[in-house]
Amino acid sequence: MSHLRCLRDQCLTAFGNYAQEAQKTCGLLGDLETSSLPLDRLLAILAQTQAEDQAQEAYMLLRKQLFEVLGEF
Numbered sequence: 001m002s003h004l005r006c007l008r009d010q011c012l013t014a015f016g017n018y019a020q021e022a023q024k025t026c027g028l029l030g031d032l033e034t035s036s037l038p039l040d041r042l043l044a045i046l047a048q049t050q051a052e053d054q055a056q057e058a059y060m061l062l063r064k065q066l067f068e069v070l071g072e073f
Contacts, residue, residue: 004069011066014059021052 025048037045 011062014062018055018059021055025052
């Protein structure tokens with residue numbers, strides 16, 4: 001498999017992971033019914049947003065690498 005194709009596949013996978021984490025975050029936030037939340041719920045939201053941020057960073061790094069490779073052509 002070519003480097004370009006491998007990088008593209010990794011980028012698509014990373015984007016899918018990011019989308020899944022974003023959906024989980026939206027699900028947690030969509031369930032909110034009050035502005036006063038118990039600590040465990042706040043910690044769960046914090047942990048999920050951190051997971052989403054990490055997934056986004058991984059996707060953005062791979063996307064940047066893919067664009068750099070495409071710029072070489």
